[in-house]
Amino acid sequence: MIVLYTFGPAFGLPDASPFVTKADMLLKLAGLPYRSERGSLRRAPKGKLPYLDDSGRIVADSTLIRWHLEKTYHIDFDEGLSAAERGIAWAVEKLLEDNLYWAIARMRWLEGDNFAKGPAQFFRAVPAPLRGLVEALVRRKVRQALWAQGLGRHAPEELLALAAKGMASVADILGDKPYLMGDRPCGADATLFAFAMGALAPAFESPIRAAAASHANVVAYVERMRRCYYPELAAPAAVPPAPWPAAAA
Known part of the structure; x- marks a missing residue:
């Protein structure tokens, strides 16, 4: 098993x-x-x-x-894709995992309100007198990881611009197809669903969420995948229009 x-x-x-x-x-x-x-x-x-x-x-x-x-x-998750399509699918995965991920991590871990609503829950088992110290240490490690990766060196509006460009690029590749590369899911769909749903998570308020929600095809894709593979999860709330830095538009 x-x-x-x-x-x-x-x-x-x-x-x-x-x-x-x-x-x-x-x-x-x-x-x-x-x-x-x-x-x-x-x-x-x-x-x-x-x-x-x-x-x-x-x-x-x-x-x-x-x-x-x-x-x-003996599974080929990309069965039926051409060599070029396999390359595009792999590039989308790496864009999401090595770029968008770090923008989402910064939003969840280093922005006070989002941290309180999200990652702070992970520390509930820590004794109250030590909890603040442990949280500070872990958040410092996240900040250091972001700096070492490179995206943490950017100003917030610059990081948002990169995240928005990445999401727009994925939306353009998805187009009006039911799945990333066509009529059937490929390996990269596992990654796209995971990261797009994470960006759209209603628990967190962020320009990144607004950027993802601005692409109707991405929102529809996530809902389609959720209904098929995770019907036990509630549909996420709609994201209202939100202003965000012009540099990230």
Whole structure:
């Protein structure tokens, strides 16, 4: 039996982490029997989630999980795509994972109101006298990671502009197709759904959310995928128009 170790549902999302949702979606697309269990970062082989236990074989990282499923179970998530289409799908994944992710992380972890509504919940088990200190230490690590990655060196309006451009590019690639690359989901759809739904999460107010919501095809895509693969989750509330920096338009 395959076991996927996760953080668990949060903020109206299948999981607090888009990478976990991506791995979960890949298993759904593969049609393989599996179960999800809440994991521990201390026990995770690379200190992060998700990771997968496939009958004793441990695989960490959502992309390595995909490759494991493809090799072990002879699955081609991109079946039917041309070489160029496979390249586009991979580029979309990396845009979302290596660019948009960090913008969303900054919004959730470093903006006070969003932190209070979201990640602060992760620290409820910490004794009250220590909670503020632990939160400050973890948020400092997030800030350092953002700085090391590079996006954390930008002014907020510059980071928003990059996130908005990325989301607009994905919307243009999606177009009026039901799935990213055509009439059937491919591997990158697991990633697109996870990150687009995360950007649209109603728990967080942000210009990034407004930017994602400005693309009707992305909103419709997320709702279509949610109804198909996560019908137990409530439909997200509509995002009202919101002003945001001109530099990010």
